[in-house]
Structures are given as C-alpha cells and as structure tokens.
Amino acid sequence: MGRKLLTENINVPGIQSLDVYRHHGGYEGLKKALGMSPDAIVEEVKKSGLRGRGGAGFPTGMKWSFLAKPDGVPRHLVCNADESEPGTFKDRYMMEHIPHLLIEGMAIGSFALGANTSYIYIRGELLYVYHILQKAIDEAYAAGLLGKNIMGSGFDFDLHLHSGAGAYICGEETALIESLEGNRGNPRIKPPFPAIQGLWQRPTVVNNVESIMAVVPILKMGGDEYAKIGIGKSTGTKLISACGHINKPGVYEIELGLPVEEFIYSDEYCGGIRNGKALKAVVAGGSSVPVLPKELILKLANGEPRLMSYESLSDGGFVTGTMLGSGGFIVMDEDTSVVKNLYTFTRFYHHESCGQCSPCREGTGWMEKILHKILDGHGTLEDVDLLWDIQSKIEGKTICPLGEAAAWPVASAIRHFRSEFEEYVKNPSSIKKDNHYYRVNNISSEVA
Amino acid sequence: MPKVTIDGQSIEVSEGTTILQAARMIGGDIVPPAMCYYSTLKTSGGYCRTCIVKVTKGSEKDPRPMPKPVASCRTTVMDGMEVQNTTAPDLLEARKGVVEFLLLNHPLDCPVCDQAGECDLQNLSYQHGLAKSRYEFKRREFEKIDIGENIKLHMTRCILCYRCVKVADQVCDSRAHGVINRGDVAEISTYIEKSLDSDFSGNVIDVCPVGALTDRTFRFKSRVWFTNPMNAHRNCTKCSGKTVLWTSGDDVLRVSARKDVYGEVEEWICNECRFEKKEKSDWTIEGPRHIDRKSVISANHYEVKKQLKIDVSNQKAIDESAHNN
Numbered sequence: 001m002g003r004k005l006l007t008e009n010i011n012v013p014g015i016q017s018l019d020v021y022r023h024h025g026g027y028e029g030l031k032k033a034l035g036m037s038p039d040a041i042v043e044e045v046k047k048s049g050l051r052g053r054g055g056a057g058f059p060t061g062m063k064w065s066f067l068a069k070p071d072g073v074p075r076h077l078v079c080n081a082d083e084s085e086p087g088t089f090k091d092r093y094m095m096e097h098i099p100h101l102l103i104e105g106m107a108i109g110s111f112a113l114g115a116n117t118s119y120i121y122i123r124g125e126l127l128y129v130y131h132i133l134q135k136a137i138d139e140a141y142a143a144g145l146l147g148k149n150i151m152g153s154g155f156d157f158d159l160h161l162h163s164g165a166g167a168y169i170c171g172e173e174t175a176l177i178e179s180l181e182g183n184r185g186n187p188r189i190k191p192p193f194p195a196i197q198g199l200w201q202r203p204t205v206v207n208n209v210e211s212i213m214a215v216v217p218i219l220k221m222g223g224d225e226y227a228k229i230g231i232g233k234s235t236g237t238k239l240i241s242a243c244g245h246i247n248k249p250g251v252y253e254i255e256l257g258l259p260v261e262e263f264i265y266s267d268e269y270c271g272g273i274r275n276g277k278a279l280k281a282v283v284a285g286g287s288s289v290p291v292l293p294k295e296l297i298l299k300l301a302n303g304e305p306r307l308m309s310y311e312s313l314s315d316g317g318f319v320t321g322t323m324l325g326s327g328g329f330i331v332m333d334e335d336t337s338v339v340k341n342l343y344t345f346t347r348f349y350h351h352e353s354c355g356q357c358s359p360c361r362e363g364t365g366w367m368e369k370i371l372h373k374i375l376d377g378h379g380t381l382e383d384v385d386l387l388w389d390i391q392s393k394i395e396g397k398t399i400c401p402l403g404e405a406a407a408w409p410v411a412s413a414i415r416h417f418r419s420e421f422e423e424y425v426k427n428p429s430s431i432k433k434d435n436h437y438y439r440v441n442n443i444s445s446e447v448a
Numbered sequence: 449m450p451k452v453t454i455d456g457q458s459i460e461v462s463e464g465t466t467i468l469q470a471a472r473m474i475g476g477d478i479v480p481p482a483m484c485y486y487s488t489l490k491t492s493g494g495y496c497r498t499c500i501v502k503v504t505k506g507s508e509k510d511p512r513p514m515p516k517p518v519a520s521c522r523t524t525v526m527d528g529m530e531v532q533n534t535t536a537p538d539l540l541e542a543r544k545g546v547v548e549f550l551l552l553n554h555p556l557d558c559p560v561c562d563q564a565g566e567c568d569l570q571n572l573s574y575q576h577g578l579a580k581s582r583y584e585f586k587r588r589e590f591e592k593i594d595i596g597e598n599i600k601l602h603m604t605r606c607i608l609c610y611r612c613v614k615v616a617d618q619v620c621d622s623r624a625h626g627v628i629n630r631g632d633v634a635e636i637s638t639y640i641e642k643s644l645d646s647d648f649s650g651n652v653i654d655v656c657p658v659g660a661l662t663d664r665t666f667r668f669k670s671r672v673w674f675t676n677p678m679n680a681h682r683n684c685t686k687c688s689g690k691t692v693l694w695t696s697g698d699d700v701l702r703v704s705a706r707k708d709v710y711g712e713v714e715e716w717i718c719n720e721c722r723f724e725k726k727e728k729s730d731w732t733i734e735g736p737r738h739i740d741r742k743s744v745i746s747a748n749h750y751e752v753k754k755q756l757k758i759d760v761s762n763q764k765a766i767d768e769s770a771h772n773n
Contacts, residue, residue, distance in 0.1 A: 397545070
C-alpha cells in the first residue's frame with residue numbers, strides 16, 4: 001500500500017468545504033510557510049526533488065529559483081489547470097473533490113515567489129469545476145486566508161480564477177499567458193522565457209495543478225522526508241489517470257517507482273485487463289507520448305521490469321521507451337486497433353493546432369487525411385512511409401511542443417505496429433466499420 | 449561585440465542581433481530564406497520556419513549545440529556561436545519539409561495570380577521545393593473578400609505569415625485586422641469583414657509574400673515582368689512619397705513602395721500615393737528601378753541583362769526528378 005499525500009482525505013465527506021478541510025489539517029501547511037522565509041520554502045521544494053507534474057518533468061524548485069526578481073516589478077504565479085491531454089483527468093478530479101488543497105498550494109507558492117497576485121487558468125470545458133473552485137476561493141477570502149494580510153502575516157495575496165475557452169493549445173504555458181492577457185492563445189516564441197518575461201511582461205512561474213498541490217505535503221512533512229518517497233530522481237507520489245480496457249479505471253496516487261506490471265494487474269490499482277483479455281499496448285503519459293507494446297511497457301530492453309518513474313519509462317529513448325508525461329495511462333487490450341486509435345489522436349491534434357507555424361498547421365491535417373485514407377481502405381505502403389516522413393519533418397521544427405505531441409504518437413505507432421498498418425493496406429476489405437472506432441476487425445461490440 | 453560564424457564565415461555584430469540579420473550582413477548564399485520575418489515590423493518572424501538553421505555551438509561560454517533547429521530570425525547571436533545553414537544537409541532536408549508544408553494547401557494558380565513573378569513563395573519553392581507534390585487531397589479554399597475599395601484578400605493563397613497583421617497593428621492607427629479560427633482553417637480577416645480603414649492600409653499588399661493580398665487597382669492588368677519599374681517621388685504630406693511606378697508605355701499600372709534586396713519595404717507609403725496617383729504627371733520620375741532579387745522580374749529585365757543568382761546544379765536535380773517522376 002503506497003503512501004497517499006494528496007488523496008489522503010479525498011473521500012472525507014464535505015472535504016470541499018473550508019471547515020471540513022481545516023478540520024483535517026487544511027491550511028496548516030500555509031500557516032507553517034508564512035512563518036518561514038520565502039527562500040527557505042524554495043529551498044524546501046528543491047530538497048524534495050519535486051518535478052513538474054504537467055508532463056515535462058522539470059524540477060519545480062529549480063523553476064522557482066530561476067524566477068527573475070527585478071526591483072519594483074510584480075511577479076506572478078499561474079496555475080495551469082487547462083488539463084486537456086486525452087487520457088489525463090487527474091487535475092479535474094482533484095480540483096473537483098479537494099479545491100482548497102490547490103488554493104493552499106497557490107498561497108504557499110505565491111508567498112515563496114513573492115507574488116501578490118496569482119491566477120488559476122482553468123480549462124473552459126470544466127465549467128462545473130470552475131464553480132466549485134470559485135466557491136472555495138470565496139470561502140477562503142471570507143476566512144481571511146486570501147486577500148489583505150492573510151492569516152495575520154502581513155502578506156497580501158489575491159487569487160483570480162480564469163476560465164479558458166476550449167483550446168488545448170492554451171495548456172502550453174506561453175499560450176496560456178497570452179490567453180490570460182486577453183489575446184489569441186498562440187504560443188510565444190521563446191526566449192524570453194516566462195521566468196523573465198511572462199504575464200504582462202513580468203516574471204512569471206507557470207505550474208501544473210498537481211505540482212502546486214504537492215507543495216502542501218512537502219511543507220508539512222519537510223522536503224527531505226518527501227524525497228525519501230519514490231525512486232532515484234523521481235521523488236514523491238504521482239497521480240495517474242488510468243483508463244482504457246482495465247477493470248478499475250480512475251485516478252490513482254502511486255509512489256513513483258511502482259512496477260508497471262503491478263500497476264496494471266494489482267487489485268489495488270487498475271485490477272487487470274477487463275473481460276479476461278490480454279494486454280496489447282499502453283500509452284503511458286497522455287496521448288502525446290509514444291505508445292509501447294506489451295513487451296516493452298512491462299520490461300525494459302534489458303529485461304528488467306519497467307517502473308512508473310520518469311527515468312524508467314523513458315529508458316531506451318524513443319526506440320524502446322516512452323515518457324511519464326502527465327500520467328494519462330491508457331491501456332489497450334488485444335482487440336484494440338492501434339491504427340484506428342492513432343487516427344483518433346491525430347484528428348485531435350489537427351483540430352487543436354493553433355495554426356501559427358507551418359509544420360504543425362499543415363502537417364497535422366495531412367497526417368489525419370492519410371490515416372483516414374488508410375482506414376477507408378485506399379491506403380498504400382507508400383502512405384505509411386509518407387506518414388513517417390511527415391512526422392519526422394514536424395518534430396522539432398515548431399514553435400511549441402504541440403508539433404512533437406502530434407508527431408510522437410505517429411512515429412511510435414509505425415515503429416512498433418508497422419505490421420498492423422500493412423495489414424490495413426493489404427487487406428482493405430477486412431476493415432469493418434462498427435461503432436467501436438478503436439476496435440480491430442471482426443470484433444463485435446458485445447465485449448463492451 | 450559577439451562574434452558569430454555562419455557556414456564558416458565570421459562576423460562581429462552588436463548585442464541583440466539575430467542570426468538572420470548577421471547572415472544578411474555577411475550576405476550571399478548563406479542567408480536563410482525568410483517568409484514571415486520583416487525587419488521593420490516588431491515581433492514578426494518565427495512562424496513560417498523556413499529560416500531555420502542548425503546551431504552547432506551555442507556560445508563560447510556554453511559550447512553545447514542546440515538540440516533542435518532554431519528560427520534564425522528570432523534567435524539572437526551569442527559570442528562564439530557557430531551556425532550551419534547551407535553546409536548542413538540534414539537542415540536543408542528539414543527546410544525542404546517546411547517548404548512542402550507551406551505549399552501543401554497553397555493553390556498552384558500562379559498562371560492567374562498577380563503576385564507571380566514577384567512572389568516569395570514562388571522563388572522559395574523554385575530553390576528549395578520538390579518538383580512534385582506528395583499531397584493528394586483537396587486543398588482548402590476560402591471565398592475571396594474585398595477589404596475596402598482597394599485591397600482584395602484571397603485567403604486561399606495565404607501562408608499565415610502574420611506580416612499584414614503586424615502592419616495593421618503597428619503602421620495603421622487602429623487594430624481591425626487579425627486572425628480568426630485556428631489550425632489549418634485559420635484565416636486572416638478584418639472585424640466582420642469591414643474595410644481596413646487607414647491611410648497606410650495599402651502597405652499590407654507590399655508585405656504579403658504571396659498573392660493573398662493584392663491591389664484591386666492592378667488586378668489582372670498585366671504580368672509584373674511586362675511592366676517597367678521606375679523610381680519616382682512626389683511631395684506627399686502623409687508619407688515620404690518615394691515609390692516605384694510600374695509602367696507600361698504612358699500608363700502607370702501600379703504604385704508600390706520601394707523594396708530592398710530581401711523584399712522588405714524601405715519606407716511605408718500612404719494610400720493616396722498608392723491608389724490615387726495613377727498619372728505620370730503626378731510624379732517626378734527618377735529613372736529605372738534596379739531590382740536585385742532572385743526573381744522573375746529581374747529575369748526579363750529591360751535595364752541590363754544579368755546573370756541570375758540561381759544555383760543551376762539544383763535546377764538540374766529538379767529537372768531530373770521531374771523527369772523520373
């Protein structure tokens with residue numbers, strides 16, 4: 001049984017309300033933080049080894065220490081709650097069930113960074129969560145936990161909640177900043193990085209919801225203690241949104257370093273593949289990371305078991321590895337069609353490309369059309385090679401990582417499941433169009 | 449002063465210079481092509497990705513190479529930086545890919561396009577493009593829009609370089625022109641298709657690298673290479689009045705701003721000079737305009753016969769691949 005730091009009290013009835021939250025130790029972390037110096041908090045986060053939970057895995061303490069601090073210029077902390085990666089739903093779950101944890105984390109983070117005004121940018125589709133969070137913020141204001149002189153510490157702190165308008169691209173930090181400023185949500189060209197010139201050209205830190213929440217237990221238990229959880233440079237706990245053909249889909253908090261096999265098959269977590277089917281492939285960190293076949297997701301190339309950690313999942317680079325990403329764990333059983341699944345992903349990236357730079361704007365649509373052609377039974381073997389060539393020409397040529405996010409699933413699907421593409425090309429008559437758009441041929445829908 | 453080496457040629461430039469500007473200071477074939485960057489427009493560049501270069505050494509302090517190709521128009525030089533452009537085959541391959549993406553949805557209607565002959569995309573595809581398109585699907589199409597009396601927006605041809613958006617932002621007085629929608633259906637538009645109402649709105653025509661924004665007073669009048677470009681000026685209260693007249697006999701077919709060797713406007717001109725003064729008597733003609741660009745206009749130039757600076761070996765390869773296909 002792994003330790004639960006973020007989800008410990010999540011099932012307490014009424015934890016959404018301030019009273020219940022405080023009754024269970026809420027805002028103790030903030031109280032402790034306000035008694036410390038801001039630099040000491042940053043130091044504590046550095047010691048904890050916490051890495052960004054949004055996908056890139058950049059050390060949070062280091063990000064905080066990079067923040068420029070020119071005199072007389074306000075600084076900002078922005079929480080990236082624009083969680084829209086297909087397969088990832090951990091932030092929504094947390095904000096919906098325990099909103100005060102995020103508010104407490106925002107207050108601690110802002111105090112550590114010297115930011116008097118901070119923002120939570122929430123995904124537009126999560127309107128009901130917006131209302132839950134706004135209610136929690138109002139409660140916190142009324143209790144003096146936000147606003148002027150919070151908890152009598154002399155620190156003024158305003159927290160604003162801002163809703164996006166339904167664009168995946170606004171999860172990219174500079175696009176998020178543009179959107180928050182009221183502009184079209186196009187990613188900015190870096191440098192300058194947000195730590196130097198972010199929101200309104202002021203130094204800004206953008207952190208994922210889970211990273212900010214994790215600061216609360218780090219403060220309560222101490223950075224050193226937090227760093228003892230996990231394995232190697234992957235410290236602490238991680239929320240994994242498990243979905244797909246498993247018996248128990250949902251959000252799980254794991255200690256990093258848990259074997260992938262245990263995560264999929266143990267009853268404590270996913271509970272194995274549903275309907276007694278066999279595992280085929282896993283997308284381990286949200287739709288943009290490479291898909292891995294069963295042999296490679298359970299075992300490293302050298303035969304050792306693969307663990308749920310930043311290092312172990314990316315072992316072997318993209319040839320035999322993948323990424324922890326945002327923790328969107330999509331499990332596919334033996335009846336799943338990787339090609340149909342890839343078409344769904346590619347259609348998503350085509351739809352969400354902002355259209356600012358040419359490789360992503362044109363390339364994503366082209367890939368979708370070719371995949372559609374293959375699934376329609378008109379594909380040729382050259383089309384598969386062309387897909388590979390297009391993805392290689394998008395990757396690394398774009399302004400923001402959406403280009404890579406669109407290219408990696410295509411690359412990995414062709415790398416590991418090329419025979420499946422060839423089967424579609426060679427036997428187009430066998431492609432059946434049923435309601436299960438991600439299912440392989442000849443599988444009736446009764447298994448669902 | 450930082451010293452940067454591009455394709456083996458070194459130059460010292462002032463702090464804050466971009467790689468592209470440094471390359472233009474050196475000049476010649478090592479200058480990366482640029483479709484969206486415009487030195488006189490702030491925050492332009494970085495979108496089209498044709499100017500990507502490979503940085504093999506970051507700087508003297510931090511000699512690590514940059515992991516990905518960078519947009520040379522938006523990356524400032526560091527002391528001791530080493531850059532590869534034409535000497536890196538993998539980079540040229542990547543650029544070929546970018547050109548292919550730019551052409552993917554571009555209608556190849558050059559025979560009826562007013563921009564043909566002075567089109568940056570045409571020149572770019574001639575030098576870096578494939579002989580044959582690998583795209584076999586329907587290209588996207590938009591309705592043509594008149595933005596005002598004098599400007600035609602033909603969105604189908606647009607490559608979304610954002611130059612006109614920057615002009616509308618920075619040169620014109622009100623912001624009425626921008627991008628709507630996203631992805632490959634994003635389009636340049638004005639607020640509810642209103643006209644661009646500003647004395648300097650005509651400049652969006654000059655900055656457009658393709659035939660998406662054209663001069664309605666010149667549309668379908670003549671191919672540019674049949675016209676004689678003449679430097680001319682007049683006393684104008686709004687702008688410098690320094691222009692190029694594109695004439696045919698005694699007729700002034702078109703008035704445009706003067707462009708430098710990289711196709712960038714030297715001085716913005718006003719709409720009165722551009723659209724209303726269409727008589728030779730309105731102007732003091734200075735003499736023939738010397739056009740030193742890799743462009744069809746200079747190919748048929750009446751002024752002097754000159755060698756085009758196009759790499760013939762590349763052309764041979766294009767011919768052969770066209771033949772083999």
